[in-house]
Amino acid sequence: MDPTRQKDQKLEALRGLAILLVVAYHVDVWLPGQPPGFYAGLKHILGFIRMPLFACISGAVYALRPFIPGNGLKFLGGKARRLLVPMITVGVFAFLFKSSPPYFESLPKILRAWRLLLFPHYQFWYLQALFLIFLIIILLESGKWLKTIGWWLSTLSLTTLLALLARPAALATVDFPLSLDGLLFLLPYFVFGLGLGRFKQLWQSPLFTVVAALLAGLGLTLQILAQLGRLTIADRKGSLFYLCLSLASVFLLFKIRWKAAWLARLGSFSYSIFLFHVYAVMAVGIILSTLGLNLAPAWRFGILLLSGLSLPILAHLLLKRFTLTRRLFLGLR
Secondary structure, rough: OOOOOOOOHHHHHHHHHHHHHHHHHHHHHHHHOEEEEEHHHHHHHHOOOHHHHHHHHHHHHHHOOOOOOOOHHHHHHHHHHHHHHHHHHHHHHHHHHHOOOOOOOOEEEHHHHHHHHOOHHHHHHHHHHHHHHHHHHHHHHOOOOOOOHHHHHHHHHHHHHHHHHOOOHHHHHOHHHHHHHHHHHHHHHHHHHHHHHHHOOOOOOHHHHHHHHHHHHHHHHHHHHHHHOOOOOOOOOOHHHHHHHHHHHHHHHOOOOOOHHHHHHHHOHHHHHHHHHHHHHHHHHHHHHHOOOOOOHHHHHHHHHHOOOOOOOHHHHOOOOHHHHHHHHHHHO
16 A cells, blocks of 8 residues: 555554565465475465455455445545556556566457456456455445444354355356455455454454464364375365454454564555566566576575565556556556
């Protein structure tokens, strides 16, 4: 988000952690050969935190600046400018990037760029899903379904049931428009984060903390055993196990008093990093491969991770200097 605005440093640090996990997740694509077993297992486990944490943070930030009834068009206009405009602009450049060697797309595929408006592509599925979530939040706020803890718990339960029942595993294999799949996946986490931001008493609840710690500890233990091949668990995205482990882990992360200034600073650029990190990692990966540098996996990983974080920040600073690029690529006024 825009680093010039005053923001909650704890949430910014959480954003920094979340975007660090996102970039690290995409780096291993460019590691030579298969990633080490330890790294692959760690990546799988951290997958329970990565996007759920982002959605929870979005909910908590929304709670600080919520929708005001009667101001729906202005609210949605701001979200469209911030989410959909960069999604389309950066998405078009992504198509152009993939049309250059060695990732040349056939002309028929390039001409299908219009699908960016209606179907999820690359990391942009998250932006489509988040915009749909804001549409639903307007309805929930208007119906006062999020006004009290009781109503919030009811809404959280309902969205969780939707994620479990209306989002079967087969859904992920179907080309659904407008990232409806992502909407069902992220909505419970957004509502959960909204509750953490709106109802501060949840933070002090010993019951919530104990239950979260038990669920997270049990879930991580089962995950480690599964990675070691000792047991098999249904941990697909949207499963009850996935939801419980993700919600518990995110709650515990929110309980930590994050004071790392560098992480908060990184979090202030999280949106730009999210938009551009894939292409930064791809570009540097191509350069390393072209040069034929025989780097150790750890060095290669570090270089790509640093590139995926630093190059989008440089792009943000450059694009922000000009009104047109600031609006088109970053969604800023």
